[in-house]
Amino acid sequence: MDKTDKELVEEFIDGSEIAFNKIVRKYQQKIYWHANRMLGNHDDADELTQEVLIVLYNKLVTFNFQSGLYTWIYKITSTRAINFIRKRNIKKFFSFESESDIPEKSSFDIAKSIEDREKLELITKMLQKLPVRQREVFILRNFEGLSYNEISEITGKSVGGLKASYFHALNKITELTNE
Amino acid sequence: MNNKKRILAYISELMDENEKLKFESELKTSDSLLVEYQEVKAGLSKINELNNIKTNEFYFNNLLPRMRSKLLLGRKRDKKFEFITGLSFTLISIFTLFIVLQFNLNVKLPDSNPSNVDFSEILKDVSDTDLIKTGEMYSYLYSDYQMDVKNYENLFDEISIEDYNQYLKFKTNYYTGSLEYSLSDEELTQVYQTIMDKKIL
Numbered sequence: 001m002d003k004t005d006k007e008l009v010e011e012f013i014d015g016s017e018i019a020f021n022k023i024v025r026k027y028q029q030k031i032y033w034h035a036n037r038m039l040g041n042h043d044d045a046d047e048l049t050q051e052v053l054i055v056l057y058n059k060l061v062t063f064n065f066q067s068g069l070y071t072w073i074y075k076i077t078s079t080r081a082i083n084f085i086r087k088r089n090i091k092k093f094f095s096f097e098s099e100s101d102i103p104e105k106s107s108f109d110i111a112k113s114i115e116d117r118e119k120l121e122l123i124t125k126m127l128q129k130l131p132v133r134q135r136e137v138f139i140l141r142n143f144e145g146l147s148y149n150e151i152s153e154i155t156g157k158s159v160g161g162l163k164a165s166y167f168h169a170l171n172k173i174t175e176l177t178n179e
Numbered sequence: 180m181n182n183k184k185r186i187l188a189y190i191s192e193l194m195d196e197n198e199k200l201k202f203e204s205e206l207k208t209s210d211s212l213l214v215e216y217q218e219v220k221a222g223l224s225k226i227n228e229l230n231n232i233k234t235n236e237f238y239f240n241n242l243l244p245r246m247r248s249k250l251l252l253g254r255k256r257d258k259k260f261e262f263i264t265g266l267s268f269t270l271i272s273i274f275t276l277f278i279v280l281q282f283n284l285n286v287k288l289p290d291s292n293p294s295n296v297d298f299s300e301i302l303k304d305v306s307d308t309d310l311i312k313t314g315e316m317y318s319y320l321y322s323d324y325q326m327d328v329k330n331y332e333n334l335f336d337e338i339s340i341e342d343y344n345q346y347l348k349f350k351t352n353y354y355t356g357s358l359e360y361s362l363s364d365e366e367l368t369q370v371y372q373t374i375m376d377k378k379i380l
Contacts, residue, residue, distance in 0.1 A: 024242070024246070028242055028243070029234070049242065050242070050246050050249055054253065108235075109235060110234055111235065112232075112233040112234060113233065116234075119229045120232050123226070126226070142227065143227070143230050148192070163192055164191075164193065166191045167187055167191035167193050174222050174223075177225065177226065
């Protein structure tokens with residue numbers, strides 16, 4: 001029988017590295033895909049995923065189960081993704097390179113087939129057209145299937161504000177699909 | 180609000196309970212609204228379908244070992260940083276201690292032992308005339324606190340630089356306490372007697 005998050009965290013705190021590996025295997029895809037959708041490319045998503053896993057390793061001892069482990073992990077991922085985007089924008093602003101000089105294509109193909117790659121490119125293009133906060137809500141609500149309360153816990157925004165952001169995100173996404 | 184906006188508000192749960200009930204009943208009666216609603220829903224399903232991507236398993240199999248090596252590298256870097264910080268702190272502390280000790284060794288504090296004060300040293304370069312002049316000056320300046328600024332300025336117009344230096348010497352010795360506080364009663368009596376003999380005050 002699979003162990004619960006609480007059991008795994010307790011085992012990890014007691015010194016079990018295997019327990020940490022299990023936690024990583026359980027959540028690594030969620031972390032990566034959230035990062036990928038937020039950042040729009042594999043290289044940045046990979047960097048962020050590793051960063052989040054290291055934070056998880058260092059901070060898991062402080063986790064007190066007042067919220068779900070997945071909510072906590074999403075919170076770390078989401079916050080760091082937004083910080084990453086901010087830093088990237090600042091870097092771009094001060095860079096002498098034009099936008100086209102910055103490589104958008106990743107060195108590694110995360111999609112298994114050509115069809116999947118095309119799907120990924122399409123969804124990435126759409127998501128990157130959304131403002132960061134709307135993108136975050138859209139991803140968490142639409143792709144991760146989280147409730148507004150859970151998203152509120154992750155983002156620290158009010159449920160009303162999140163609903164409004166999701167409404168605007170939906171409006172833009174439906175416009176983009178009609179183009 | 181057009182139909183599309185209403186549909187999106189419904190999906191986003193932005194509607195209040197009344198609006199929601201009204202919309203749902205309208206959805207049952209209005210074919211055009213139902214068609215539009217289904218179109219929006221189909222569009223969103225398409226987007227969700229785009230999200231189903233089969234991923235390259237190699238990446239996820241390799242993620243944990245890469246994270247572990249990065250963690251190890253980070254720890255080594257942290258240890259290096261701690262060592263450099265510690266070393267810098269130690270060096271700064273040693274340097275500060277050295278400066279403080281150097282300062283303490285070089286600077287001799289005033290001797291507070293009255294028996295070591297040589298009164299004759301203080302007055303050795305002062306001639307009788309100078310002492311009288313200085314005494315007069317001192318008396319003039321400090322015996323009367325109400326002295327106005329104009330008189331004070333006039334005094335310095337009238338005296339020579341030598342006189343003024345003498346005055347400063349006397350004044351400094353007096354105010355640093357070297358005359359009053361560091362002398363024994365006998366010495367003070369001697370000073371008083373000297374001054375009285377010279378009819379300074």
